[in-house]
Amino acid sequence: MAIADWIRERKAHLDLFDETKTQYQYNPLYLLGPMLYYFYLLTVVSGVILMLWYEPTTSGAYDSIVRISREIGRVTVGGVVVPLGSLVRGIHKYAADAVFLCFILRIYRMYFAGEYKRPGELSWMLFFLGLVLTMISGVTGYLLIWNQRSFWAAKTILTVPVYLDELTAWIPRVGEQLKFGSMIAYIFLGGSAIGQATITRFYAIHFGISIVLLLLIEVYVYRTRRARLKMSWFPMLLLFLMVLFVAWALPAEMGRRADPNRTPLPILSDWYFLALYQYVKYTPPLWAGLGPGLLIGVGMLVPFLDRSKSRHPLDRPLFLVLGLLALAYFLGFTALIMWNIAQIEREPPIVLLATVLIMGGGFLWHLRRRWQEARAVAAPPPAAVRTRQEERA
Amino acid sequence: MGTQEHLQRRRFLRLVTGVPVLGAALSFLSPLLRLLKPNDRPFEVFYNPTRRDIPLGEVTVAASLREVARPWDFKYFVFTQKYPQYTPTGLRQASVPAVVLRLPQKIRLPWDWAGQIGKPQLVGRESDIIIFSRICPHLGCIFNFVPNWQEVTAGYGGYVPPPPRRHALIACPCHLSIFDPADPQQPGRVLSGPAPRPPRTFLYEIRGEQIVATDVEPGGIA
Ligand code: FES
Numbered sequence: 161m162a163i164a165d166w167i168r169e170r171k172a173h174l175d176l177f178d179e180t181k182t183q184y185q186y187n188p189l190y191l192l193g194p195m196l197y198y199f200y201l202l203t204v205v206s207g208v209i210l211m212l213w214y215e216p217t218t219s220g221a222y223d224s225i226v227r228i229s230r231e232i233g234r235v236t237v238g239g240v241v242v243p244l245g246s247l248v249r250g251i252h253k254y255a256a257d258a259v260f261l262c263f264i265l266r267i268y269r270m271y272f273a274g275e276y277k278r279p280g281e282l283s284w285m286l287f288f289l290g291l292v293l294t295m296i297s298g299v300t301g302y303l304l305i306w307n308q309r310s311f312w313a314a315k316t317i318l319t320v321p322v323y324l325d326e327l328t329a330w331i332p333r334v335g336e337q338l339k340f341g342s343m344i345a346y347i348f349l350g351g352s353a354i355g356q357a358t359i360t361r362f363y364a365i366h367f368g369i370s371i372v373l374l375l376l377i378e379v380y381v382y383r384t385r386r387a388r389l390k391m392s393w394f395p396m397l398l399l400f401l402m403v404l405f406v407a408w409a410l411p412a413e414m415g416r417r418a419d420p421n422r423t424p425l426p427i428l429s430d431w432y433f434l435a436l437y438q439y440v441k442y443t444p445p446l447w448a449g450l451g452p453g454l455l456i457g458v459g460m461l462v463p464f465l466d467r468s469k470s471r472h473p474l475d476r477p478l479f480l481v482l483g484l485l486a487l488a489y490f491l492g493f494t495a496l497i498m499w500n501i502a503q504i505e506r507e508p509p510i511v512l513l514a515t516v517l518i519m520g521g522g523f524l525w526h527l528r529r530r531w532q533e534a535r536a537v538a539a540p541p542p543a544a545v546r547t548r549q550e551e552r553a
Numbered sequence: 554m555g556t557q558e559h560l561q562r563r564r565f566l567r568l569v570t571g572v573p574v575l576g577a578a579l580s581f582l583s584p585l586l587r588l589l590k591p592n593d594r595p596f597e598v599f600y601n602p603t604r605r606d607i608p609l610g611e612v613t614v615a616a617s618l619r620e621v622a623r624p625w626d627f628k629y630f631v632f633t634q635k636y637p638q639y640t641p642t643g644l645r646q647a648s649v650p651a652v653v654l655r656l657p658q659k660i661r662l663p664w665d666w667a668g669q670i671g672k673p674q675l676v677g678r679e680s681d682i683i684i685f686s687r688i689c690p691h692l693g694c695i696f697n698f699v700p701n702w703q704e705v706t707a708g709y710g711g712y713v714p715p716p717p718r719r720h721a722l723i724a725c726p727c728h729l730s731i732f733d734p735a736d737p738q739q740p741g742r743v744l745s746g747p748a749p750r751p752p753r754t755f756l757y758e759i760r761g762e763q764i765v766a767t768d769v770e771p772g773g774i775a
Binding site: 312315316319320343346347351352353355420421422423424425426427437440441442443444445448503504505506 | 589590608631636645647648650691692693694695696697708709710711712713725726727728729745746747748749
C-alpha cells in the first residue's frame, strides 16, 4: 500500500517539538517547539483553575469574570496586595497569546526554511491543523468573557457560514432547501441567535479542543519516546516570569458587558483575527468564508505544490513571494483596522491590483529560476554554477 | 475452485451483516443531529435542515404617529420573535432591534415578500413611513441610523455620499456598510461596503394613533 508506506515514512520523521533538530540547539528559532508546548501547558493549567469560578451563563459570565479579576484570591503578602485571581486570568490570556505567536513563528520558520519538504510533509500538515484548531479554541474562548467585543466577534464569525448556502442555491428546487451553511451556524449557535445554548457549546468546545489535543500529544510522545520539553529549567523559569510580569503589569481587560442591541464602533477582535476583520470589509460575504478556507487548504497542500528540490528560499521564488505577501497583508490589514483608517471605497481595488502584480512577478521569477536550473543540468556544471544546496552541503 | 466459492460466500455474508449495521448507524445519526440542532424534527434534518426555524413574531407597537411626525424623525424599538425549540417552554425568544422612520416623500414600500407569508394584499403599498430591521444583512451586527451624514464619513470608513444623498443614512459599525433609507427605487439601497442587500423591512399597520409592527421579512440570523 503506497499510502501506508507514505504515512509510515513521514511518521518516522515527525518533528512536533523540534526534537530531532539537534544541530540547531543554540538557535532560539529552534526553541519554538518546546516553548509552544510549555505555554500550552501553562494555558491549560490556568484555564482549569479559572473553571473553578467561571459561570457559563449569559447572565453570570461577565460578573463571574469581574469577580475573578477583582475579588478572588486577593492576598496581602508583606503589605503588598497580590490579586491571584487576576494573575491566573492574565496567565491564561497571555500564555495563550504566546502559543499563537510560537505557532505563527514556527510555521513561518518551517515555510521559509523549506522544512515542509520530504519527509516533513506530515509535520507541516499537523502544525497547520494545530494552528486552525487553536484559532477555533481562541474564538470559542473569546465569547466566554461575554463583553461587547467578544459578543460581536462571535456573532459576525458565526454568520459567515450562512453565505455558504449560496453555493447550493443555484440547484433548482433542491438548492433552496439544502441550507447546510445555515445548519453549520445553527449547530454552533445552538439555535438561531447567540444565547445560553451558544455559551454552553462554546465552553465545551473551548475546553474540549485543548484537552483532546493534550491527550493526543501525550499518546504520541509516549509511543515514540520523544522529548516534549527540550528546555532546561532556566528558560522555563524565565518564560514563566515573563508571562507573570505581563499579567501583573497589563491585567487582561474586561470591556463592557455584551449588549445584543448595540454594536460598538469601532468593533475589534483579538489581535490574531484583526487582519481577517479588515479582509471581511473588503470582500463580498461569500468570500469572507471561502477566502480563509482556501488559504487553509492551500497552506495544507504547500508541500505538494512546491515541487522544487532545494530548500533555499531563493531557489523557490514563488513561494518566497507568497509567504512575504501573506505576512505583509497580515501586518498591513491589522494596522489599518487598529487605526480605523480604512477607506473601503478606495482600497479593495488597490489591494487586488497589488496582489496580482506581486504574484505575477513572483511567478515569472519562479519560471526564470526553473529555466536556469534546467540549463545548469543540461550543461555539465562548472565549479562556479553549483546550486545553493550543494554549496551548503 | 472451492476457495473461490468460499470467498464469494464470505463477501455475501459481509454484505448481509453490513446493511443492518449501516442502518443502525444512520438511525443514530439523525437524533444526534437533532440534538446538535434543536429545532428540527427527526429525519427532516437530512433533507430540509432549516424548515422549522421560521419564527413567530409578536405584534408590537413601534411608535405613535406623533413621535415620527416630521421628515427624518425616527425611533428605535425592539421586536420579539419566538422560535420553536426543545426548551422547557418549547420556545426560545430572540429580539430584533428595529427603527421606524418618516421619509421626506412617499415611496413604494419594498413589501414584495408579503405574498410569501400570506399577505399579498400589501404588495405595492405606498407610504412615507418605513420600518427597517436593524440587523445588518451582512453579518448580523446592529446598525445605526445616522441623522447627520458627515458622521458617516468621519466614523464609518470615509464614505462621502454624492450630493443628492446628503441626508440621514444607515451605517453599520462592523464592516462599514452604508445604506440609503430613502432611495425611491429600493429603500435601504447599499451605497458602500460588503452588505449584499438592503436591510430587511417590517410589515406594519396604523391603528388609530399607533404604528404597529406585525411581521418581519424572513431570512437572516437574529
Ligand atoms: S455586519 Fe454590518 S457591515 Fe458587516
